[in-house]
Amino acid sequence: MSKNSIRGRRLTKAHKMSFAAVATIGAAAVAATLVPGGAGNTGTAEAAVAPVALTQVVEAQTKSVESSLAAQQAVAAQRAQAAAAAKADAAAKAKAEAAAKKAREQKEAASRAAARKPVFANNLDGWIKEALFIMKKEGIPGTYAGIHKNVMRESSGNPLAINNWDINAKNGVPSKGLLQVIYPTFKAYHVPGTKFDQYDPVANIVAACNYAADRYGTIDNVNSAY
Known part of the structure; x- marks a missing residue:
């Protein structure tokens, strides 16, 4: 397998969208160069439309990529918060269980101590x-x-x-x-x-x-x- 194919598998969704934008821009440029010139100002007017269309495509694709990245970051932040909350809950639960266990052990020890009675002579x-x-x-x-x-x-x-x-x-x-x-x-x-x-x-x-x-x-x- 070639290095290019390995890189292709590692591309993120955002990267692929960026490449799609570049491909669109290239296609639009080729189309602009193939527009035949006509009499008068017709060819000049058609050629002037191409840069405007390309700019709009680039802007749209950039916004899409940025929106996707922002969404991914928001999801990652939510997951991190959920993980932190779960960890805090687990720690609090463990602490409460340890305290309850210690209290039970102390109570049992006190009960055993109270139950113990010295043996006295029958005189x-x-x-x-x-x-x-x-x-x-x-x-x-x-x-x-x-x-x-x-x-x-x-x-x-x-x-x-x-x-x-x-x-x-x-x-x-x-x-x-x-x-x-x-x-x-x-x-x-x-x-x-x-x-x-x-x-x-x-x-x-x-x-x-x-x-x-x-x-x-x-x-x-x-x-x-x-």
């Missing part, structure tokens, strides 16, 4: 520590020492202790458990999440400390029957 030391763990989450004040001193005074550390001789017992609501709370007090100050059982050591401590915080500021301020 007085473990009961007090578990009660303090719950009290901290609930915003109930109190210390290990304050709870321990009151437990030892009220029940000597026996979670099944009951008082059947004081005024509360005579009224039908004996004091029960580690911190010797009566049923109305336990019911009013019971903390959800603990067992609803006066004899349950953790529930008893937390309810008693909740009551003491309301009446005395903290279980640490209680040094006698309360």
Whole structure:
């Protein structure tokens, strides 16, 4: 294949239109030269028409080429804008998805952390520590020492202790458990999440400390029957 034929395949539409204009101009020039001269001014008048016609053809073809190029440029600009918009949308979507994923992961991590609960020994030391763990989450004040001193005074550390001789017992609501709370007090100050059982050591401590915080500021301020 010759170089000329290769170039021919690479011509744009605008180039082909330009060549068509040149070919038209050449044809018009040949036609003008072939016009026979006549008597008088007839040949001169016909020859004068040719330059005017050629100028109009050139102008028309130039405008057509320029219009075609402008249209191509407008289409290219629109495509570029559409591509940029699509890219921006994809980036925004990816950013939103990443943020949502991070939020889910943080929420799941917080949920797992909240679900984790230390294992406490099933004895007085473990009961007090578990009660303090719950009290901290609930915003109930109190210390290990304050709870321990009151437990030892009220029940000597026996979670099944009951008082059947004081005024509360005579009224039908004996004091029960580690911190010797009566049923109305336990019911009013019971903390959800603990067992609803006066004899349950953790529930008893937390309810008693909740009551003491309301009446005395903290279980640490209680040094006698309360």
